Amino acid sequence: MAKICLCLTAKTIKRNLEILNKYRKNADIAELRVDCLDPDERLYIRRFPELAGLPVILTIRRDIDGGYFSGGEGARVKLLANGLAYAKADSRYNYAYVDIEEDFDVPSLEEAARTFGTRIIRSFHDLNGVISDIPSKMKSMQRSGDEIIKVALAAKSTKDVLNVFEASKTVTAQDKIVICMGHYGIYSRILAERFGSFLTYSSALGEVEVAGGPGQMDVRELSEMYRFGKISKKTKVYGIVGYPLKASVSPWFFNTVFGLENTDSVYVPFPADSIKDLLELAQKLEVMGLSITVPYKELVIPFLAKRSAAVQSIGACNTLYRSDDGWIGENTDCTGFSTSLLGFLNKKNLKHIKITVIGAGGVARSVASEIHRLGGKALIINRTVHKARNLAMKYNFRWGGLPQNEGDSQGLEQIYKYNDIIIQTSSVGMEGYEAKDPLEHYTFNGKERVMDLIYTPAVTPFLKRAMAAGCKTINGYDMVIRQACLQYTSFTETEIPDKLLAQVNTFGESTWNKIRSA
Ligand code: ATR
Numbered sequence: 458m459a460k461i462c463l464c465l466t467a468k469t470i471k472r473n474l475e476i477l478n479k480y481r482k483n484a485d486i487a488e489l490r491v492d493c494l495d496p497d498e499r500l501y502i503r504r505f506p507e508l509a510g511l512p513v514i515l516t517i518r519r520d521i522d523g524g525y526f527s528g529g530e531g532a533r534v535k536l537l538a539n540g541l542a543y544a545k546a547d548s549r550y551n552y553a554y555v556d557i558e559e560d561f562d563v564p565s566l567e568e569a570a571r572t573f574g575t576r577i578i579r580s581f582h583d584l585n586g587v588i589s590d591i592p593s594k595m596k597s598m599q600r601s602g603d604e605i606i607k608v609a610l611a612a613k614s615t616k617d618v619l620n621v622f623e624a625s626k627t628v629t630a631q632d633k634i635v636i637c638m639g640h641y642g643i644y645s646r647i648l649a650e651r652f653g654s655f656l657t658y659s660s661a662l663g664e665v666e667v668a669g670g671p672g673q674m675d676v677r678e679l680s681e682m683y684r685f686g687k688i689s690k691k692t693k694v695y696g697i698v699g700y701p702l703k704a705s706v707s708p709w710f711f712n713t714v715f716g717l718e719n720t721d722s723v724y725v726p727f728p729a730d731s732i733k734d735l736l737e738l739a740q741k742l743e744v745m746g747l748s749i750t751v752p753y754k755e756l757v758i759p760f761l762a763k764r765s766a767a768v769q770s771i772g773a774c775n776t777l778y779r780s781d782d783g784w785i786g787e788n789t790d791c792t793g794f795s796t797s798l799l800g801f802l803n804k805k806n807l808k809h810i811k812i813t814v815i816g817a818g819g820v821a822r823s824v825a826s827e828i829h830r831l832g833g834k835a836l837i838i839n840r841t842v843h844k845a846r847n848l849a850m851k852y853n854f855r856w857g858g859l860p861q862n863e864g865d866s867q868g869l870e871q872i873y874k875y876n877d878i879i880i881q882t883s884s885v886g887m888e889g890y891e892a893k894d895p896l897e898h899y900t901f902n903g904k905e906r907v908m909d910l911i912y913t914p915a916v917t918p919f920l921k922r923a924m925a926a927g928c929k930t931i932n933g934y935d936m937v938i939r940q941a942c943l944q945y946t947s948f949t950e951t952e953i954p955d956k957l958l959a960q961v962n963t964f965g966e967s968t969w970n971k972i973r974s975a
Contacts, residue, residue, distance in 0.1 A: 459649040460485035464669025466493040483680035488514040492526035512553035522582040544573035580607040587617040591624035612637035615734040693722040699750035702728040703889035704913035746948035747777040754819025761786040773819040790823035793940025807833030816883030817844040836875035881909040886917030894918040903927035
């Protein structure tokens with residue numbers, strides 16, 4: 458099973474030990490990043506394994522490899538020798554591993570390490586991208602069988618991650634560590650076991666100024682939320698696909714449910730720049746089910762082997778699950794949205810209610826379809842007017858553009874006529890996007906019911922203004938949990954027991970936000 462390594466990047470030995478003691482139960486191995494230590498502190502690295510009380514990797518990362526050591530190779534060799542010197546018969550007093558780069562060539566030091574049972578991690582870093590022939594690189598790094606080969610590459614696309622995954626399968630006879638650095642590679646860290654990695658690196662993100670590497674995850678999140686230590690080859694993998702996918706409640710929700718019911722499943726974020734490449738990778742990783750979010754709810758449809766009636770009629774899909782023939786597409790946004798809206802209004806339908814819908818993307822399609830089904834009348838406004846028109850015409854609704862200024866009387870007048878409820882479905886105001894109000898030129902009268910389907914941040918600039926005007930408001934958290942429950946049923950063919958959902962809900966929105974920002 459892959460292990461969790463906690464990278465220690467504080468400036469002093471004392472601080473590193475404090476961090477280690479706080480997160481000890483979350484880690485199997487620690488890495489002392491000597492390059493992050495103050496120069497004076499580097500004199501005391503020899504005793505660290507003894508003080509740490511768990512296996513430690515000795516690493517002095519050069520600046521060209523993304524580290525902080527700029528003192529020249531002679532000084533680095535001397536420091537490495539200091540760390541490995543005076544080896545004790547009891548191996549707990551020695552470094553368990555030493556990380557040396559593939560171009561490092563000091564045989565005497567390597568020999569000394571081997572003699573005293575310190576395993577060599579032979580590493581290669583590329584901070585600029587993913588080299589073209591990874592399998593050849595990995596093969597060329599294979600020296601003696603007791604070494605661990607490590608390749609850490611900056612993935613700039615989903616295709617990069619796919620290539621690294623394929624390459625990792627070419628080395629089977631030797632322990633290896635295969636990491637895609639950066640945002641695209643996050644799941645290569647969580648699914649280290651699937652990528653064939655001996656360990657995954659993490660940091661105590663709330664404690665240190667610098668993470669051990671770009672895209673490293675928080676050690677506690679990895680071990681407690683993702684239950685990393687339980688992920689095996691048999692674990693069922695689910696996840697969410699989107700871009701930029703900076704913040705989503707779904708990994709927290711599903712992993713909390715899986716943890717509470719103690720099922721052998723994990724749910725991971727799959728940030729992707731290409732839905733096609735991601736689905737190819739998901740197939741290879743044997744992913745069982747996917748949530749689909751911005752901007753792929755429509756783009757995913759051509760890749761489906763089968764689509765539900767809702768996906769067919771709405772033209773948007775937010776849930777994929779596996780069958781022998783390929784992916785089956787479902788839409789849980791519709792029911793998630795309408796049950797949330799009706800609960801908010803305390804109504805059974807939308808008869809005689811006039812609604813403005815902002816946005817005409819994937820989620821707006823589900824919103825429009827449900828408003829129509831429930832007997833409401835709507836005006837759809839969107840930055841790209843023809844998309845609003847296409848959607849509105851389907852249901853005999855009105856359409857328009859987003860008012861561009863206060864003088865846009867025609868546009869604003871329409872909205873004043875359709876303002877019993879205003880539903881914001883666009884990505885404007887979402888974390889990762891511009892913090893803007895898509896309806897800034899509209900003045901609330903305080904009687905509108907306002908729903909913003911965004912939940913990160915919990916209060917968008919649009920919702921804040923509505924609240925200040927006295928409107929009753931709701932964000933997208935309630936809807937996202939409702940649609941996630943329906944996704945769970947698509948994924949597992951069972952419903953989340955009410956008792957378990959109540960347990961999840963005790964964590965609540967604010968707690969989740971706290972966890973996320975901690
Ligand atoms: P989703 O599945 O969440 O609906 P989507 O299909 O990508 O995501 O749709 C995003 C919506 O946000 C669209 O209505 C989009 O407007 P366009 O159709 O004009 O692209 C809207 N949107 C995104 N960025 C926007 C911006 N900066 N200003 C206004 N609208 C924006």
